[in-house]
Amino acid sequence: MADSNQVDQNDNSVPETKVLAIASHVVYGYVGNTMATFCMQALGVDVSAINTVNFSNHTGYKQWKGEKTSPEMISQLYEGLSQSTLVDFDVLLSGYIPSADALKVVVKIARELKLKRETMNPGAFFWVLDPVMGDQGRLYVSEEMVKGYKKAVSGGMEGPDLVVPNGFELELISGVHLAGGDTDQDGGELERCPTGDNYEASLEKVREAMEVLHQRDSVRMVVVTSVRIKGKQQEGVLCVVGSEKKSDGSSRCFTVEVPVLDCYFSGTGDMFAGLMVARLREECSKAGTLRNRGWASDDQVASTDLPLAKATVKVLSSMSTILEKTMDAKNKEMDKYDHTNRRASVEPQDAEKRRQEEVDERMLFLAQTKAAEVRAVRNARDLIYPKVRYEAKNL
Amino acid sequence: MADSNQVDQNDNSVPETKVLAIASHVVYGYVGNTMATFCMQALGVDVSAINTVNFSNHTGYKQWKGEKTSPEMISQLYEGLSQSTLVDFDVLLSGYIPSADALKVVVKIARELKLKRETMNPGAFFWVLDPVMGDQGRLYVSEEMVKGYKKAVSGGMEGPDLVVPNGFELELISGVHLAGGDTDQDGGELERCPTGDNYEASLEKVREAMEVLHQRDSVRMVVVTSVRIKGKQQEGVLCVVGSEKKSDGSSRCFTVEVPVLDCYFSGTGDMFAGLMVARLREECSKAGTLRNRGWASDDQVASTDLPLAKATVKVLSSMSTILEKTMDAKNKEMDKYDHTNRRASVEPQDAEKRRQEEVDERMLFLAQTKAAEVRAVRNARDLIYPKVRYEAKNL
Secondary structure (H helix, E strand, C coil), rough: CCCCCCCCCCCCCCCCCCCEEEEEEEHHHHHCCHHHHHHHHHHEEEEEEEEEEEEEHHHHCCCCCCEEHHHHHHHEEEHHHHCCCCCCCCCEEEECCHHHHHHHHHHHHHHHHHHHHHHCCCCCCCCEECCCCCECCCCCCHHHHHHHHHHHCCCHHHCCEEECHHHHHHHHHCCCCCCCCEEECCCCCCCCCCCCCCCCEEEHHHHHHHHHHHCCCCCCEEEEEEEEEEHHHHCEEEEEEECCCCCCCCCCEEEEEEEECCCCCCCHHHHHHHHHHHHHHHHHHHHCCCCCCCCCCCCCCCCCCHHHHHHHHHHHHHHHHHCCCCCCHHHHHHHHHHHHCCCCCCCCCHHHHHHHHHHHHHHHHHHHHHHHCCCCCCHHHHCCCCCCCCCCCCC | CCCCCCCCCCCCHHHHHHHHEEEEEECCCHHHHHHHHHHHCCCCCEEEEEEEEEEEHHHHHHHEEEEECCHHHHHHHHHHHCCCCCCCEEEEEECCCCHHHHHHHHHHHHHHHHHHHHCCCCCEEEEEEECCCCCCEECCCCCHHHHHHHHCCCCCHHCCEEEEECCHHHHHHHEEECCCECCCCCCCCCCCCCCCCCCCCCCCHHHHHHHHHHHCCCCEEEEEEEEEEECCHHHCCCEEEEEEECCCCCCCCCEEEEEEECCCCHHHHHHHHHHHHHHHHHHHHHHHCCCCCHHHCCCCCCHHHHHHHHHHHHHHHHHHHHHHHHHHHHHHHHHHHHHHHCCCCCCHHHHHHHHHHHHHHHHHHHHHHHHCCCCCCCCHHHHHHCCCCCCECCC
């Protein structure tokens, strides 16, 4: 990290990086590319954003306007880059994709970039895949998309170099039930919602899922961005688990424990993915692995010394600080809201009263959702200079 | 500016600001919202971006793919914000708009926001209009758009609070020929290209044009982002001229002279506008004018002490530093390009040779255009901590 006295230096610890980011755009608030792009840019990364939807706001508000980008348009935008030799990307970050056909286009783009960039120069291109499918047992894409992601992940040399699912998505792509039960690795129909809202996974099952991705799908790096582990949840702790496979296909797992915050935020997966691109590039540059295929570390590197582990700690440290600040700001805003909007008024009639209560409730919900928008822009310094708060432990 | 030792502080000198930015989006490179959004975010400003086009790259490459956003979609996205009470914007920054109908939608949005926000709370809303129409005598929108912008600017209380045209656009909206000749203030057909590529304007004519906007159109603040002044051009100097009207309608002009760089950059107008939003807000906050309608300064404030003048100096200081760094990086990149791509090859036949030369020329043009993409992200510190290099002089 740079000397803090040199304010007139552009102290980029992340090497020059060009990222193609394919994800959603919202006008108001911070999810998808709107979140990930800023997180990467704050760390000095050049981002080219293909927006897979253009919505007024994220869907957590339960109402929005705008439109999805057609698969043809995603393809055309990439062709536009290609014809002007603007495809010298170091990294592809793919996030929310609105249809199975669009996913096919993205996989095609990823393969073309790999072929173009990687064949002659190992390490010249790296694909980070966030398989956005659902959360907490709830699927918000089609079954066809799940199959599409499974296929994309199993691309081997042409597949993603790093996959960053949440616990639910890890189950879907690996076929391993994190809370125990049958494993279904062969791509048969996995029963939906194996882990409901209140599941408790075991770390051994998480490791098993990682190894399926390493061995069956040849995915080198995986980070599960949040998983509830038996016994830990009561302590108010969430686990983040990562692994980089060794040459024999075995896993090299580390865990980072982070406190659960009593607030629901949108866009944290995108925040994690965006920051991870920059920090992984930084740590692999330090470790001298950027010219290895898949930025691979030697087998003898211990799990907690992996660039992936170091990057994860930095990313989570930045995120926790900013999410805590967001929660504080939200609480203050909602106190003010209650004070302004919930005073006693003239007693209305019953029907009118119920209608009024419904409106009040809806307005309160919108205000709460708005107040929970992650305050990354206002706290960019916490992205740039994370105070390291956690440590990676060997699993 | 913050103490440089406090790296763990988020030292935002710009007060909390929410901006609705309506302009173009490009996947690769930095123009329109892709430029302005990052410039504002780097200074801690929250930006909601409605993208008026989604192109693969800027049109300076002479080829691109993608599509314009329909007026209906712009309108719908705003409705989406409105229905979820996400329209608490402090500033609207409007840039490139692809059609006269889309301009009508933007003007409607601006008026609605003014009405909603300004009526009860003077200063609560501020519209910065960049009337993107052309440059150096070349118009790149329809005649209907020119009329639309003239009408938008003349909106009085419902019109823009700050207009940031280039010299050519100032002529178009004011009707004043900056290089002398007839003045056509009444909206009649102004002869196209009054000032060609090699015009030389007089500062008196620039002041006259400012006063037309102040008096005829009630525009309080104007900054002409670049104008060639007789006698100055030979010295390698461009003039930036700004004014805030006094209550009697007279101008209060200042000029800032900046050296001309021997390189064509795209997106500098968007960079100016984005940085200006943040810096004007900062300077008006310091001067205590944010609760005045139109952030107006008292009549007795001298031109060079205006928040607008101070903001202009900071913006231009950041820009010059970054454009110089971009030019240096471009030159290095093109040296490398020449070295790699221009070696003598086997002597081909005549027709084949001509074809090859054409391809080489096209590739060189693309490489030059790409190398001139402004390096704002990599040099964000120069946005945040400008080294003040210029001064505003009273005109």
